[in-house]
Structure formats: structure tokens, C-alpha cells
Amino acid sequence: EVKLSESGGGLVQPGDSLRLSCVASGFTFPDFSMSWVRQAPGRGLEWISVISGSALSTSYADAMKGRFTISRDNFQSTLYLQIDSLRVEDTAVYYCAKHIYAGSEALEYWGLGTLVTVSS
Amino acid sequence: EVVMTQSPATLSVSPGERATLSCRASPGVSTFLAWYQQKPGQSPRLLIHSASTRATGIPPRFSGSGSGAEFTLTISSLQSEDFGVYYCQQYNHWPLKFGQGTKVEIK
16 A cells, blocks of 8 residues: 655744655655645645656756755655745645656655644 | 646536536647546545546546647536545646646535
8 A cells, every 4th residue: 555654844934944754655666756746725736846766857846946855765765855945935735746657747646745834 | 837727616516417627738738637636634636647547446437538738527427525626737848737726516
């Protein structure tokens, strides 16, 4: 059974940094690209970033370039998202998602998400 | 950057009736399109990928069609558990983009 479990969210102040984690199980982690997607309260889904299975390739949404960094540890089957200089508008549930197969960017499995609240 | 537009914003359908949701992509995205269902308090669930292929475990009442710029998700006979918000997502161009969602209400 595929399982994705995010952690690292919480209440932070504007300007803080945060690293989110996503522990994966139930599949061969290095074989699949992984993405982060966020959802602000009451809003739609916003794709943040993707990382290839080998970690050699990454891509970001334009609005996320510069403050967001995606990475992965294939030995620990863990995906990360570093967010720097947090802003109030970064308040959202952050999901990690497994891509359905190599070469496809459809997101087959999602974690339950971790809530990041940015407030002074 | 691809713009994804979903319509209608809200759809009220009686159980047993057909529901038809639309998604438009500009520019076109071939068949690199997915549909997701999200219920309140839950994570999104993949329903359809490659425009018309049902994901594992998705019942046959869900079907997808279209290519290029116009896509449709059809729920042939709406069940009470099908309420929620439905999103389309293109993956033909970077960055990946979602539509704004269609809320399906049970009439």
C-alpha cells in the first residue's frame, strides 16, 4: 500500500524558514518523480515543484522560484521542501504527491498534507 | 503558461442524474490532462489521466474525454458520495497547472 506522510508544518512568523518532509512507503521511491502542491484555505490547488526520481532534475512554478527548494533522500525514501522568507500568503496545506509513472506528471497518490500557518 | 478554465463553477445534480464538467486549456495540451476529486477535509484523488484513462479503483461511472483544448469529465449516474470539488490539471507544459475547480453539489 502506497503511503505518503507529510510533517514539518506549524505556526511560524513572517520571514521564518521551514522544511517540510514527506516520508514515502509502499513503492520503489527512487523510480518516481515527486511533487509538492499547496492549497490555501478555501482555495484551489497550486502546484509548487517537482523532482525527478534521481534528483537530477527539478522544476518550479514561476511564483515559487527563489524561496522554495525541493530535494529528496532516496535512501530514506523522503521528500523535502525548504521554504525561506515565509509570507502570510504562504499559509496553506502542503501536500506531497507521487507521479503515476515515469514520464507522466499525473499525480497518483497524495499525502494527507501538513498545514503551514504564517502569522505574526 | 497554460491557462486552465473550468465550468461551471458549481453544479447541482440529483442522485442518478448525469453530471458533465468542462475544462478548457489555452494553449492546447494534447491529451496530457488529469481529473481529481477532492472532498471536504480530504486530499485530492486521481480519477482520470491521459484525458480518458481511469485511475486504479475508479468506478466506470466516471469517464473522461477530449483532446487539445476541450475536455469533459462525465459522471454517468451521480451517487451521493460523488459530491465534492473536481479539478482538472494539465501536464503537457511546465509549470503544471490546475483549473480553479467545479463544485458538485447533491440536489
